[in-house]
Amino acid sequence: MKIALIGYGKMGKAIEEIATAQGDEVVLKISSSGKNLFSIKNIQQAEIAIEFTKPESAVENIKMCLDANVPVVCGTTGWLKQFDEIKDYCNQKKGTFLYASNFSVGVNLFFALNKYLASLMSEHAEYNVSIEEVHHTQKKDAPSGTAITLAEQILEKIKIKTSWVNNETDKQSELGIISKRTGEVPGIHTIKYNSPTDVIEITHSALNRKGFASGALLAAKFIVDKKGIFTMQDVLGL
């Protein structure tokens, strides 16, 4: 595949390393200082664009790739209030788009486990559920996109919870997400069910960024010759 990397930071570089090793070619690299290269003509040199930048630039970048009629895989988190706008734009352009809050295959299995556990726990009101996420200090958004996905899955199954909040909470109707920022942690997510007598906990810990990068490339291969809007569930057949 010929790849345009929109965002050439920690994730862009991790993707380049794996892509090059598996015989793909990076034909365009865009960082905030090289934005003059980010043109429709240049994007069209690629068969697929992979966008990992920052919340404020993701929407504009995705639209530009859709304008160029190049399929886009996006991993930037923190812009989801505009997800419907992007869906409409993609449909209008008859384009191809895939967003995942987390590209790691392990996390997507963890999502499936989270849904299953939440459906079991929905019958047991004595357990109170909460989420904790830990990331490196340069992470711009909180809670993490992955924690939001986990929270939304839980809200779908546990009806006593009607919304999530990004702090500890005693309110029964709220699902608390605690965000911690420390050191170089690539990402730890824990779902905790506390009862007066015991605790059930499931945790996913990313050991490095390679899992995200190889998952993004897997997603890119999956959508490169397709039209429409996809998720990692489609890629992994979950």
Ligand SMILES: NC(=O)c1ccc[n+]([C@@H]2O[C@H](COP(=O)([O-])OP(=O)(O)OC[C@H]3O[C@@H](n4cnc5c(N)ncnc54)[C@H](OP(=O)(O)O)[C@@H]3O)[C@@H](O)[C@H]2O)c1
């Ligand atoms: N979905 C997942 O699996 C997953 C996994 C890890 C991270 N993420 C998310 O991915 C995003 C990027 O993470 P990262 O760790 O790679 O961040 P990073 O190291 O800060 O890299 C961000 C890159 O985007 C560039 N950039 C900033 N503004 C831009 C713009 N307007 N147009 C083009 N490029 C621009 C930066 O350029 P300069 O260096 O020149 O400023 C830099 O190259 C974050 O939102 C993070 O939460 C998602």
